[in-house]
Amino acid sequence: MKIRVPATSANLGPGFDSCGIALSEYLFIEVLEDSKNWVIQHNLSKEIPTDESNLLLQTALKLAPNLTPKKLKMTSEIPLARGLGSSSSVIVAGIELANRLGNLHLSLKDKVQIATELEGHPDNVAPAICGDFVVASFLDGDVRYVKHHFPDCDVLAYVPNHELLTTESRSVLPETIPYREAVEASGIANVMIAAILNGNLPLAGVMMEKDKWHEAYRKHLVPHLAAIREICHEEGAYASFLSGAGPTILILSPEEKTEALFARLQALDKQAKIDLLHIDTEGVQVF
Known part of the structure; x- marks a missing residue:
């Protein structure tokens, strides 16, 4: 048995903690054989456990504590601590x-x-499970969510050569914001979502870059965002935004603009990794 889970990008600018898309980089978990103890084979960071203290097994055994131990193989294309949903x-x-x-x-x-x-x-987690574009809320312990087709486009992930932990990125956010600003932020998010549902990516992209919930507070942690956004405006991208808590920047691009964008982004920082992705529409799969 093999489990495949897509990477994800959360927020899309103003859809803070509620909007996300699934992307075509994957975590693979392969069940190999019965074992005396749980063992996870992987070639990831040495800091990632290979026994029951691994987050994978902590999660599984919390739901089904009496599972027979197995030897597992974990392979991941999703970079760690880069805002692409590796822990999710x-x-x-x-x-x-x-x-x-x-x-x-x-x-x-x-x-x-x-x-x-x-x-x-x-x-x-919602787009990782469902695939595509998901809008979700978590209120009073209950999750409500809607999956919808995301308009066709190329997706470029600009992945800097350094980590940014979610805890650090969240620590710079304010406890409260003024009521008027919250109304404006909500309106921006609402129009962004409506434009996506309507297939209007040019309008959605404009609203993605007007976020008032988090990017302004995090910009000193991701100084490359301003330079990338300027390039995207010059080259005709739909939008650029912080992926999750960062430091990855996601760029939505018309197919005919992608090659020029890729070249300019590559020239910005030779140590950064730039991946050309697409929207994963399937979510978690078992083979």
Whole structure:
């Protein structure tokens, strides 16, 4: 059995903690054989555990504590601590592992609910489970979500050669913002979502760059955002925005503009990685 979970990008600018898209980079978990103890083979960071203390198994055993130990193989294309949902993908994979090995018969809604409770908000886990574009809320312990087709475009991920932990990126956010500013921020998010549902990516892109919830507070942590946004405006991209908590910047581009954008972004920082992706429409899959 092999489990595949897509990377995700949360927020899309003003859709803070509620909007996300699934992307075509993946975490793979392969179940190899029975074992005396749980073992995870991987070639990731040495800091990532290979036993039951791994987040994958912590998640799975929380849902199904009596699972028979297995030898597993973990492979990930998703960079760690870069704002592309690396930890969320592991949580989603752990839920699916428990679901399949423990015969839990979880529904899609069950999986989103459990993943949100474990993660704390649904913006990454919901699209990782459902695929495509998802808008979700987590209120009074209950998750509500809507999946919709995201308009066709190329997706460029500009991944700097340094980590930015979510805890650090969240620590710079204010506890409160003025009521008038909150109304403006909400209106921007509403128009952005409506434009996506309407297939109007040019309008959605304009609103993505007008976020008032988080990017202004995080900009000193991601100084490359301003330079990337200027390039995107000059080259005709739809939008550029901080992916999740950063430091990755996501760029939405018309197909005919992508080559020129890619070249200019590459010239900006030779150590940064630039990935050409697309929207994953399937979410978590089992093969």
